[in-house]
Amino acid sequence: MQITMRGISKAFGPVRVLEGVDFTLAAGEIHALMGENGAGKSTLMKILCGVYQADAGTLTIDGAPVTIRNTTDAEALGIAIIHQELNLIPQLSVMENLFLGREPQRLGIVDSRRMRAEASEWLALVGAGQIDPAAEAGSLSIGQQQLVEIAKALSLNAQVLIMDEPTAALTEREIETLFAIMADLKNRGVAIVYVSHRMEEIFAVCDRISVLRDGRFAGERVIAQTGFDEIVRLMVGREIGDRFPRRAAQPGALRLQVRELADDGNIAGISFEVRAGEVLGVAGLMGAGRSEILKTLFGVNRKTHGDIVLDGVALQASNPAAAIAAGIGFVTEDRKSQGLVLGMSVRENATLVHLDEYASAGIVNSRAERAAVNQLIADLHIRTRDAELDVKSLSGGNQQKVVFAKWLAQPPKVLLLDEPTRGVDVGGKAEIYHIINRLAAAGTAIVMVSSELPEVLAMSDRILVMHQGRQAGVFDAATATQESIMTAATGGN
């Protein structure tokens, strides 16, 4: 199957998102689609799978013109998509989500036994055999939800599989499984579009790459004949400088001490220290309890054992408001459900945490608020036409920057970061790293959970590795390697 999109244009109201984009996809290839946040990758893919209609342009499959009016049309043509934003219905079970709208039936009644068995098979295939098909989808971690989405797309047996940042919430182990599946699909002639901001992955699995810049087609290359610098140039039109900017700051006084921390059964025996100006990376596999450490520190999960000492004072924060008052900030992992109020504007989201800063006697000073927000938008290079736009109309990476912005109005003493660059483009990542460094230089102690090992290695001073809820060790980032961390994370020595 050969798909050719020509001259695709799309506007949302006055905003022109795609302008005359060309894109081709061949059977048996893995085709990377890259571009900065907001370049239009997801929009282009949503047009291909019938979510949006193009304003102009043509689509041909094997030379024959085709129109895709809706997602049903796309499915009939064998096109399946794993959306960037997770779309599981939280109240339904995993298997009900997997087979939504095409439940296996017998005499018109849902055959739950078969549904369960088939769900288990698909989950096992993506390396998520430990997920109970009957569990409520909303109870899964975001990485597990991502795996369910992948299983769902695979179960459609599509000829064209679009993967919009499928690995953003996954750790090495699941990513390896996924890559093996992709290689297998490719051998069977499936065409795969792979959208990702993780450069290492692009070079590891893709055959060709197309790049979008500001909604225009910027070029197509064969992966074997290009490199990091050329791709970045195509994406941003300039050099981005250091990918991982160095930090000059010297660690200062002891800020955060954690001793023998435990919660209701997810983690136990966690002990570490972070100094002012230091970045502690937290690595580990999915479900190893990385996020749980942060949630317990922030008062979201109940602490059942251990001490947390902040600037020499024991911290008793049993809810987020208390943690924030004590000087802790938390950039959450799941921006859609925990990070943002999607129906509110960029401005209202950005000032949600520190609105008091721009208010006196409970009354907001709009002028001060607006000025601060515009400053944050400029500092973080958040791409939005204006601050009054609903945050949900921003591209994924820009939404992530808004989550970050919430905590910057008042630099916290301790900033907890859970996958802070999930879905952020190379340039944006570098900007976030600069912000992390700036905060560190100003004395913030940073604890950063990340599934992207190159990021953890480059940005941390020390790395805490988790294995099954326990800490497998704390490594000096200068001497640690991807291998040594993965070994510890999988329980080896």
Added chain:
Amino acid sequence: MTPQQKATLQKLGPFIALLIVSVGLSVMSPDFLTVGNLMNVLRQVSINALIAFGMTLVILLGGIDLSVGSILAVSSVLTAMLMKAGCDPLLATLIGIAIGALMGSINGLVIAKGKVAPFIATLGMMTVLRGLSLVFSNGSPITGFHSDFFSLLGGGYIAGLMPIPVVWTLLMFGVFWFVLKKTVFGRHVYATGGNAEAARLSGVKTDRMQIGVYTLSGTMAAMAGVVLTSRLNSAQPTAGAGYELDAIAAVVLGGTSLTGGRGWIFGTLVGALLIGVLNNGLNLMGVSSFYQQVIKGVVILLAVLLDRAGKK
């Protein structure tokens, strides 16, 4: 048209509907567009508007308050009983309003701390309080208290023209508008209604928000109760039955989303006016009260359908 302009037009939908209905009525009934009648409409609208302002906050938070009609009755009965027993009218009024606030805060506590769904919690409160107002009043209206001050609250006029309840309504409209638009509390109402989890993780004390908002709703219901009692010069234990539905209708007509997080107080004022104008106009034209209900229901459905269509 930019999205912002479209959104503004969208928001003004209820206002445009109100204008159209008003123009239609003034053509069809010569009595409609007279100062006397318009003041009459405003006075009739004020009770529903006061309740609906509180209800707006509740609905913005993603909740619902079914107990407002019963709160109105209970505080009306208690205020009247106090005055009859010789209590100072101002004090009795304040106590009546405080009782509404108290009942509202119990709603809030049950919802926030007891984790009971707002529909159920306030349904329970509605039934309990209706029962209590019958108990307190022994099932019959309370009359025979008189105070010039108290009669003014709901029955008086300013400059012989502007009913005092209308003044209360405009005043409270201003207060609620300001609170929602300009205060940290208002912003937190929208945030909690839009995404309670994200709000909580941003340090918003969402439990307190619930308690605060239901307290306000109870307070507004009690205030409406004072106005009603004063105007009728009697307290009925059965007063306010069904008022919760009128208030909810006004809020929804005004474009506030029942799922929370989206809406504004101006819409609610317009929604209440729309209902009031319809009632009045249909009365003037001599439409039977049976048909009035049918027409009102159809208008509400149409307005909400149009609103949905416009959002697509």
